[in-house]
Amino acid sequence: MPQISANGLRFEYETFGQAADPAVLLIMGFSAQMTMWPEALCRGLAGRGYYVIRFDNRDIGLSSHLNELGVPDLASAMAKAMTGGQVEAPYSLDDMAEDAVEVLKALDVASAHIVGASMGGMIAQLVAVRHPEATRSLISIMSTTGRRDLPPANPEAMAALTTPPASNGRLDRIRAGVNVWKVIGSPGFAEPEDVLEATVVREVDRSPYDPNGIGRQMLAILAAPPRNELLSQLRVPARVIHGADDPLIPLAAGHDTAAAIPGAELVVVPGMGHGFESGLVPVYLEQIGEFIASVEQRARS
Numbered sequence: 441m442p443q444i445s446a447n448g449l450r451f452e453y454e455t456f457g458q459a460a461d462p463a464v465l466l467i468m469g470f471s472a473q474m475t476m477w478p479e480a481l482c483r484g485l486a487g488r489g490y491y492v493i494r495f496d497n498r499d500i501g502l503s504s505h506l507n508e509l510g511v512p513d514l515a516s517a518m519a520k521a522m523t524g525g526q527v528e529a530p531y532s533l534d535d536m537a538e539d540a541v542e543v544l545k546a547l548d549v550a551s552a553h554i555v556g557a558s559m560g561g562m563i564a565q566l567v568a569v570r571h572p573e574a575t576r577s578l579i580s581i582m583s584t585t586g587r588r589d590l591p592p593a594n595p596e597a598m599a600a601l602t603t604p605p606a607s608n609g610r611l612d613r614i615r616a617g618v619n620v621w622k623v624i625g626s627p628g629f630a631e632p633e634d635v636l637e638a639t640v641v642r643e644v645d646r647s648p649y650d651p652n653g654i655g656r657q658m659l660a661i662l663a664a665p666p667r668n669e670l671l672s673q674l675r676v677p678a679r680v681i682h683g684a685d686d687p688l689i690p691l692a693a694g695h696d697t698a699a700a701i702p703g704a705e706l707v708v709v710p711g712m713g714h715g716f717e718s719g720l721v722p723v724y725l726e727q728i729g730e731f732i733a734s735v736e737q738r739a740r741s
Contacts, residue, residue: 469558628711
């Protein structure tokens with residue numbers, strides 16, 4: 441896959457469809473590579489007439505890893521966040537939103553439908569607020585405004601996500617990855633064991649393990665202030681998609697996100713947790729594709 445320079449970093453990216461078509465930028469979540477956006481979804485959107493772009497965020501996958509920023513002290517940061525203290529981070533979600541906009545510019549894309557999942561939804565929200573000229577619409581998936589009084593993650597889900605593998609070895613990383621997706625995944629769309637393991641193996645083998653990069657992403661999340669007031673200023677079409685059974689970012693966060701954005705539509709998917717199982721691809725394709733088509737139709741008329 442190719443790389444581009446943007447915002448002073450190198451980003452691994454992949455495109456689907458024709459560059460002349462309306463663009464869709466997919467922003468992935470915490471510690472996840474761009475390949476967690478199912479290829480069937482990317483190709484499905486391209487087949488509906490869209491130019492689909494996915495990329496690795498900073499500090500993950502094959503994009504730039506900011507090792508010069510040091511080793512994050514996650515235990516201290518999480519303790520501070522739990523007691524209401526201000527967490528310091530070497531970079532912010534705003535910086536990551538700037539990355540996304542600069543990726544579009546590097547690809548000569550003036551504007552795109554901005555789609556983000558989990559942390560990627562937080563980043564997508566900031567792209568839409570800070571760069572409305574680059575935003576055709578916003579789709580925030582299984583994400584949150586970051587409001588402090590929202591229900592917390594299920595403790596088992598948070599533990600699965602934040603507990604490192606038993607070692608940096610390949611097999612331990614695979615075991616840890618399978619456990620994460622079993623815990624936070626979608627009970628109504630559960631993958632067969634072999635399919636789930638194959639997905640995790642693909643992700644593990646794609647790039648070296650960088651726990652410090654993952655930690656820096658977590659610091660950016662913990663340091664981010666709530667976005668409710670910012671989102672109240674948003675004037676682009678928006679859809680919020682959330683799983684009814686999300687153990688990591690509970691459904692209340694989806695309701696809060698939709699309530700914060702004027703005119704936003706909320707879609708609650710029964711049986712959906714915090715995942716991208718193959719059974720969810722038709723749901724994502726319909727909810728994203730139909731919404732984008734309606735936005736494009738309104739723009740033409």
